[in-house]
Amino acid sequence: MNGTPVIELDGLKVRLGRREILHGITCRLGVSGTGKAIGLLGPNGAGKSTLILTLLGFLRPSAGRASILGVDCRHSSGDARSRIGYMPENDAFIGDMTAVAFVRQMAELSGLPPEAALEKAHQVLFHVGLGEARYRQLRTYSLGMKQMAKLAQAIVHGPELVVLDEPTNGLDPAARRRMLKLIAEMKNEQGMNVLVCSHLLRDIEQVCDEAVILKDGAIVQQCNLEDERRSNRSFVELEVTGDDSGLRAALPGIGAEGVPDGHGRWRIVLPPGVGVDAIWALTGRQNLLVRKLTHRRDTLEEIFLKAMGHLAHTPGEAAGNA
Amino acid sequence: MAVYKRGYRRYDGPLTGRWARFMVLPRYAWRRLYQQRLVLLLTMAAFVWPLLCAAFVYLTNHTELLQGMDKDFKEFIQVDGRFFSIFMYVQGGFAVFLAALAGPSLIAPDLANNALPLYFSRPLTRWTYALARLTVLVGMLSVVTWVPGLVLFGLQVGLAGGGWLRAHWTLGAGMLIGFLLWLLILSLVAIASSAYVKWRFVAAAVSLAFFFILAGVAEMIDEVLRVNWGHAIDPAWTVNQVWCVLLGVDVPPYPSLAASATTLAVTVLLLALVIERKLRPVEIVS
DSSP, X not given: OTTSEEEEEEEEEEEETTEEEEEEEEEEEEETTSOOEEEEEOOTTSSHHHHHHHHTTSSOXXXXXXXXXXXXXXXXXXXXXXXXXXXXXXXXOOTTSBHHHHHHHHHHHTTOOHHHHHHHHHHHHHHTTOGGGTTSBGGGSOHHXXXXXXXHHHHTTOOSEEEEESTTTTOOHHHHHHHHHHHHHHHHTSOOEEEEEEXXXXXXXXXXXXXXXXXXXXXXXXEEHHHHHHTOOEEEEEEEESOXXXXXXXXXXXXXXXXXXXXXXXXEEEOTTOOHHHHHHHHHHTTOEEEEEEEEEOSXXXXXXXXXXSOSSOTTHHHHHO | OOGGGSOOOOOOSOOOOXXXXXXXXXXXXXXXXXXXXXXXXXXXXXXXXXXXXXXXXXXXXXXXXXXXXXXXXXXXXXXXXXXXXXXXXXXXXXXXXXXXXXXXXXXXXXXXXXXXXXXXXXXXXXXXXXXXXXXXXXXXXXXXXXXXHHHHHHHHHHHHOHHXXXXXXXXXXXXXXXXXXXXXXXXXXXXXXHHHHOOHHHHHHHHHHXXXXXXXXXXXXXXXXXXXXXXXXXXXXXXXXXXXXXXXXOOOOSXXXXXXXXXXXHHHHHHHHHHHHHOOSSOOOO
């Protein structure tokens, strides 16, 4: 079903008790069968998990509709769920089962015949790096291993869409890198569509092709990260000592925009063509002592800051237009 | 090729049917249950009484072995409704303890480990999940209740002949229906207590307490208020009344059959309601 959006929301409203969490969201995300990753970003309480739970059919929309791969999530939730794999945010497993038995059972529940389920369970556990520990009971696993086991059960049946809720939660840097590599492989090598829900911009930026930013239950930004990457903006994390009250007003002078984080910490977005030397010069003119300066190419940080209302406009955009 | 040398590839083979998927949970659950020594021991112990009953059936059909016995005694040992009701009391009792032992280990671990979102993110509804768990318990308890009961019935038919079957076929049907009703109540109580409490051992205690405490409360109501409807709240008592009707033996006069049937129906509905409220993939705090 190429051309069908992976996720389609039409005026979606969701209430939990008397509180409305999602306020009439409308969007089309991804294209089925293209093997792309969609990032779902937002601060805590923005409605990311509520949206995922609604897509899975766990929560009932109070108005509007949501569909996955062209299938209505509410009225045909069984069909929708047979085509997706879900990795929840929190610990979710069956403690007194071995990883192989657990993943095999989940594969059989998704419709794999017992022999195929056993073979796939072994394969996928090796794939996520739990091959040597696959006969251990899940309750003996470390947090990182449990995350990998959750990923294994989500992809064992080869779903068209994999929904990952905070996949790098609680992982050490090495495990985080491995998780992100696996996600990239899922879309690039297996052609799976992936929906990654996270509050970590770096994770989304690293693996996603499209991003949606939620704030207070509404979409505040939707962007194609491929296009944004071409805009070549960069991002600076700065820490200074001294009176930095004039810095915000001075930044537009070099075409940059910045947000103070308190205690001399700043997040600054540089427009294309402006180097870090401009920041050094500016801090010198402001009589500020630079304690830390991290500079990297960035796409999402600026988009996120703008979506959250911290930045008034995109640095360099006015100059580009002019 | 060894499995670790093969890279992961998406599965694109045939899928199993709905019935095969439904049976996945019972298959895994039965395997895990019979790995528990206590469950196995109790199941084996539950076969002692059916074996004794089988010997009794054999004896009643071989009068030559009873030569020299008192005439009254010969008349006393008959395979009739009373015989099957006693068989049902004993096996029904075993079923209570087996359900309390096995029931909580089916759902409580899933709730404690937050496994429900994993199940329900697959093509499995809450009711299918509950029905699958019910199947596990009913299937397991069937092995010690109506299955040996029907074997005894068949043994009696084989020994006594077709005439006995024509005259007493209602005993077989009544036993089957009566046991299935009891197994439904037991399984619902075990599942509901397991879903409500979450801790396996506490759920087992609640499951047992449900029957013993309600029996005690029913007795107290009758004694303290000097009424005769107290036992309507005791599910064991009301099921016993239904059994007596089905097997054609003396029915306890109080409470009325209509009251018993109504309370049983209300009990089933309340237990189903508890299961419906508790078996959710996400807990919503309003």
